[in-house]
Amino acid sequence: MKLDTKCVQAGYEPKNGDPRVLPIVQSTTFVYDTAETMGKLFDLEADGFFYTRLANPTLDTVAKKIAALEGGVGAMLTASGQAASLISITNIAKTGDHIIASAAIYGGTFNLFNKTLRDLGIDFDFVSPTISADELAACFKPNTKAVFIETVTNPSLDVVDIEMFAKVAHAHKVPLIVDNTFATPINCRPIEWGADIVVHSTSKYMDGHAVALGGVVVDSGNFDWTQGDFPMLTTPDETYHGVVYTEQFGRSAYIVKCCTHLMRDLGAQQSPQNAFLLNLGLETLHLRMPRHCANAQAAAEFLETNPNVEWVNYPGLPSNKYYDIAKKYMPNGSCGVISVGIKGGKEGAARFMEALKLAKIVIHVADARTCVLHPATTTHRQLSEQQLIDAGIAPNMIRLSVGIEDPEDIIADLKQALEQV
Numbered sequence: 001m002k003l004d005t006k007c008v009q010a011g012y013e014p015k016n017g018d019p020r021v022l023p024i025v026q027s028t029t030f031v032y033d034t035a036e037t038m039g040k041l042f043d044l045e046a047d048g049f050f051y052t053r054l055a056n057p058t059l060d061t062v063a064k065k066i067a068a069l070e071g072g073v074g075a076m077l078t079a080s081g082q083a084a085s086l087i088s089i090t091n092i093a094k095t096g097d098h099i100i101a102s103a104a105i106y107g108g109t110f111n112l113f114n115k116t117l118r119d120l121g122i123d124f125d126f127v128s129p130t131i132s133a134d135e136l137a138a139c140f141k142p143n144t145k146a147v148f149i150e151t152v153t154n155p156s157l158d159v160v161d162i163e164m165f166a167k168v169a170h171a172h173k174v175p176l177i178v179d180n181t182f183a184t185p186i187n188c189r190p191i192e193w194g195a196d197i198v199v200h201s202t203s204k205y206m207d208g209h210a211v212a213l214g215g216v217v218v219d220s221g222n223f224d225w226t227q228g229d230f231p232m233l234t235t236p237d238e239t240y241h242g243v244v245y246t247e248q249f250g251r252s253a254y255i256v257k258c259c260t261h262l263m264r265d266l267g268a269q270q271s272p273q274n275a276f277l278l279n280l281g282l283e284t285l286h287l288r289m290p291r292h293c294a295n296a297q298a299a300a301e302f303l304e305t306n307p308n309v310e311w312v313n314y315p316g317l318p319s320n321k322y323y324d325i326a327k328k329y330m331p332n333g334s335c336g337v338i339s340v341g342i343k344g345g346k347e348g349a350a351r352f353m354e355a356l357k358l359a360k361i362v363i364h365v366a367d368a369r370t371c372v373l374h375p376a377t378t379t380h381r382q383l384s385e386q387q388l389i390d391a392g393i394a395p396n397m398i399r400l401s402v403g404i405e406d407p408e409d410i411i412a413d414l415k416q417a418l419e420q421v
């Protein structure tokens with residue numbers, strides 16, 4: 001199947017007489033005839049569903065579709081993007097371990113890493129998204145377990161050299177984890193560039209309509225955990241009668257451990273209803289993404305010529321420092337999000353935002369409706385002045401998430417609001 005067909009059809013294979021549309025299996029639990037069959041499920045000796053916190057047919061089907069889109073061996077849905085990032089790290093790292101992460105990552109991910117996971121004893125080094133291979137290599141320690149980056153960052157729109165990060169990570173026998181939320185597999189498939197694990201906030205373009213919170217972890221199946229130092233995958237798990245994930249599950253070791261161990265213990269499961277809504281979104285992802293990109297391109301080009309605009313940051317503009325690298329990794333466009341610096345500082349940005357009519361002020365980003373946000377006073381308000389600069393966030397920066405309306409209406413709204421700055 002080609003990518004567009006996978007969006008519509010992958011994952012769900014109805015048999016004779018089954019519903020044509022993926023059913024919502026709204027049941028926490030599943031019936032078995034004997035204790036023995038159930039025991040086998042508990043010991044991971046048989047495949048099947050017994051409790052929705054561990055697995056559910058609706059979730060499983062949607063996860064399969066996303067794995068197919070990203071080109072992975074398996075995937076696991078989570079209750080949110082945050083849960084996906086949390087599990088992607090804690091599946092292989094614990095107290096005393098070290099992670100290298102790009103400094104240009106989503107603010108929520110930064111807090112999760114820099115505060116919560118640090119408090120739990122995992123050490124982080126944050127590096128520039130434009131770090132050189134040599135500088136990156138110098139950041140590795142004997143206890144480094146992963147490198148974490150974001151394809152196109154929310155909201156600074158940095159584009160990272162995925163291939164370089166993957167090469168350096170692999171040279172140090174650790175996996176590369178990529179948050180691919182903004183690009184989506186329609187515009188970039190990090191596994192094709194060497195990424196080992198891909199995570200998403202499906203709350204954004206994948207759902208696409210701002211109706212269902214969710215996340216996903218995708219395993220490429222390509223990383224050889226036995227070559228590095230990953231005892232959590234290569235030594236017996238006593239909670240499953242000594243199963244060794246790499247021995248029993250081979251290429252799927254990482255994702256099986258995510259589903260059976262961490263989801264069991266952390267319980268950050270997505271609801272079947274949300275997975276159903278996510279699946280509806282995925283069915284049109286291949287149609288929506290090109291429109292988001294085309295509209296954003298038109299809006300960015302308009303903004304760049306307006307006298308009340310100080311700067312425009314969009315990887316699709318030839319003036320952008322990431323133009324070439326974005327063309328390499330995302331030849332069909334990056335995403336629908338633009339960041340723009342409005343004249344008049346923080347106040348100018350606020351006046352512009354409040355004058356918009358079609359574009360509404362919301363925290364959310366990356367759905368069908370055009371929306372705006374002022375990160376310095378909202379999503380990133382907990383960051384210090386220096387952390388804001390490191391994350392590429394200026395006080396007058398507005399994040400504009402361009403929807404799939406008619407581009408002329410979007411531009412007319414921007415134009416009238418800029419006249420009021």
Ligand SMILES: *Cc1c(COP(=O)(O)O)cnc(C)c1O
Nearest residue numbers: 080081082106154181201203214
């Ligand atoms: C929103 C977002 C997240 C967090 O996802 P939630 O679904 O809100 O928990 C993670 N990464 C990126 C890039 C995001 O935009």
